[in-house]
Amino acid sequence: MRGLGNRTRFVGFTVERDPDGPLLKKDQSPPALRTPNGLIWAHEIDEFFYIPRSPQVPNYVTTWSRSMLKTIGEQYDALEQGFWDAPLYPPRVIRPWPVLKLPNDHPAQTDPPIGAIDEGCDHEHWSQMMYRLREDGYVGHFPTLSKNKIPRRCPSDPSEPCISGLRRNDAPGDTAPTLEGLPHDYLWCEHFRAQLEGKSCDDKWDLIEKTVYNMAADNVIADHIGVRFLSQGTTHSSASQPEKHVDQETADLFSTKDLPKLEENIPEAFLPDILLVHDPEQTTRHTSGAPNEPVTYRRVVYRLPQSGGVKPDENEVPQSLTDYTLPTKGSDTEERVAHLHLRKTNQLGTGHHSSVYRAPLTLPPPLSAHSPTGQVTVAAKLAFPHCTAHALLHNEARTYNAFPEHAQLHYCGYNVVPPCHYQVPVGPIVPKFYGFYLPVGEDGKFLDEFALHGKEHKTCNEDQACRVPWISPILLMEECGEPVDPEKFMDDERTECFSLMLRLHALKITQGSFYVRNVLIQPGPLSAPPSQRTLRIPSFRIIDFGRARVLAYLLTAVKETDEEKRKTERARVISDRWAAMQYEEQQAREQFLIEMFDF
Numbered sequence: 001m002r003g004l005g006n007r008t009r010f011v012g013f014t015v016e017r018d019p020d021g022p023l024l025k026k027d028q029s030p031p032a033l034r035t036p037n038g039l040i041w042a043h044e045i046d047e048f049f050y051i052p053r054s055p056q057v058p059n060y061v062t063t064w065s066r067s068m069l070k071t072i073g074e075q076y077d078a079l080e081q082g083f084w085d086a087p088l089y090p091p092r093v094i095r096p097w098p099v100l101k102l103p104n105d106h107p108a109q110t111d112p113p114i115g116a117i118d119e120g121c122d123h124e125h126w127s128q129m130m131y132r133l134r135e136d137g138y139v140g141h142f143p144t145l146s147k148n149k150i151p152r153r154c155p156s157d158p159s160e161p162c163i164s165g166l167r168r169n170d171a172p173g174d175t176a177p178t179l180e181g182l183p184h185d186y187l188w189c190e191h192f193r194a195q196l197e198g199k200s201c202d203d204k205w206d207l208i209e210k211t212v213y214n215m216a217a218d219n220v221i222a223d224h225i226g227v228r229f230l231s232q233g234t235t236h237s238s239a240s241q242p243e244k245h246v247d248q249e250t251a252d253l254f255s256t257k258d259l260p261k262l263e264e265n266i267p268e269a270f271l272p273d274i275l276l277v278h279d280p281e282q283t284t285r286h287t288s289g290a291p292n293e294p295v296t297y298r299r300v301v302y303r304l305p306q307s308g309g310v311k312p313d314e315n316e317v318p319q320s321l322t323d324y325t326l327p328t329k330g331s332d333t334e335e336r337v338a339h340l341h342l343r344k345t346n347q348l349g350t351g352h353h354s355s356v357y358r359a360p361l362t363l364p365p366p367l368s369a370h371s372p373t374g375q376v377t378v379a380a381k382l383a384f385p386h387c388t389a390h391a392l393l394h395n396e397a398r399t400y401n402a403f404p405e406h407a408q409l410h411y412c413g414y415n416v417v418p419p420c421h422y423q424v425p426v427g428p429i430v431p432k433f434y435g436f437y438l439p440v441g442e443d444g445k446f447l448d449e450f451a452l453h454g455k456e457h458k459t460c461n462e463d464q465a466c467r468v469p470w471i472s473p474i475l476l477m478e479e480c481g482e483p484v485d486p487e488k489f490m491d492d493e494r495t496e497c498f499s500l501m502l503r504l505h506a507l508k509i510t511q512g513s514f515y516v517r518n519v520l521i522q523p524g525p526l527s528a529p530p531s532q533r534t535l536r537i538p539s540f541r542i543i544d545f546g547r548a549r550v551l552a553y554l555l556t557a558v559k560e561t562d563e564e565k566r567k568t569e570r571a572r573v574i575s576d577r578w579a580a581m582q583y584e585e586q587q588a589r590e591q592f593l594i595e596m597f598d599f
């Protein structure tokens, strides 16, 4: 029996095997329900168990999840009847408390819609659930919630399963008959209509009634064509106060007071193309003559290895503008412009190469936020005026490009991340990334001195960096709290922090400076409004990817044309990375006080 210390998350039982059951081979574990990171996943702690690999060797056990057991069938029905009475849910993304807002009828509105509050798994796993939006206004300290609910969208891609059943009644040609003389708000999608087809009249109404009931929305009327919501409005009570708005002309746009920090993704359609940086204190080291005029920056995206844009270079640092590219644009060619206000006293932290500022960001309209000025705050990272500091910030931007989306999202339920034995929440590994921006001149061309002169500093190292007069690039990301103090950790938290590094390594990425100062903690859960969060439900992130290495990039940089030499070189790169991961794992154990066994 393992000593459980002060753990609340552990595997509590062993499933008995059918004596004639198969051998459960290590390299053939069933896919079952998994998070996009590919790891074993279950919705609840008690949906993990030990299972003997061989029915004949009961002590040789491995950890499995409920959905894995279902794939082999053994014992499953008995456990489902007596023990696991909740349905077998798939993993879903938990959304942070919304601060962004966008008109509901905007063509770039997302699904779930911007402003939709995460109502927890009891509600959100229902297929016909309705999203409740955050409104402008407060009752006491609590934001008002809209009574208006928005149904999930039926996917436009036919290969995706339809889980909603409704689509908005606004497509061209939607001239549906009315419901009690009023137009439908939403029409049943074709998938739902197909389900109604061929049913008797009574069965049709049963299905419609059940579906409307599952929406858990008030005052809905429905027929076989669609639904209409009768009472529209918000939960404004007599005590409700409208959200404070101040005039942008008179407001102090550099002040972070009363601004919410951004924790949601900025939807692709609103990621800024142009960032107008208000920097009167010349924090970026711009030399523009008019201190009150903003400096123009443009967002760039590092090319991924497949596109062949990554230059082979032993420093793994881009050396030319050909390494990055402008973001691909949709059919609308209008540039999306955002404003960033930098003030030195808003510093969040400083390292050996950069300073990070809490900076108010005005989003490209009509995207805005629930705040007095419509601004949010983000963490803006700027390089020191040293050649290697610039190289590190560029490398960090390129590393952010390599992270899959799931590394920045929170999923419900738990993973088991080998070699850790214990279950861990599936929080994001890294902060959300809001883009990498380079300064441009009046002629619209990049003022990218690093691209022009970086090569001259190829042999410089961190201890002997040259001072350079270059304007700093700006990396925007989510602000994620304070450095952790592992001495104060519960065992669950120790394992959780360690698992973040293991999940990073599973992406074949090393962080390169794995110290306590580079893991941040903040109160959670982030799905709750900030006033209701607690450090008892912490949210962790790994930061600082200046020295990170991405295996996919390193492999693309292998230049050998001779097949044999190429193979040898690739093998060398892989083995070198494997050693780096072992080293980093050891370093993380020391930093997080992780024991050799039982973690």
Ligand SMILES: Nc1ncnc2c1ncn2[C@@H]1O[C@H](COP(=O)(O)OP(=O)(O)OP(=O)(O)O)[C@@H](O)[C@H]1O
Pocket: 348, 349, 350, 351, 352, 353, 354, 355, 356, 379, 392, 431, 477, 478, 479, 480, 481, 482, 483, 513, 517, 518, 520, 543, 544, 545, 546
């Ligand atoms: N996303 C963030 N949220 C909140 N604070 C942050 C964030 N990123 C960085 N910081 C703060 O800024 C400090 C410096 O950041 P970082 O460690 O990335 O800088 P660096 O100069 O690249 O580091 P190094 O000293 O390792 O070279 C951090 O220690 C932390 O206090």
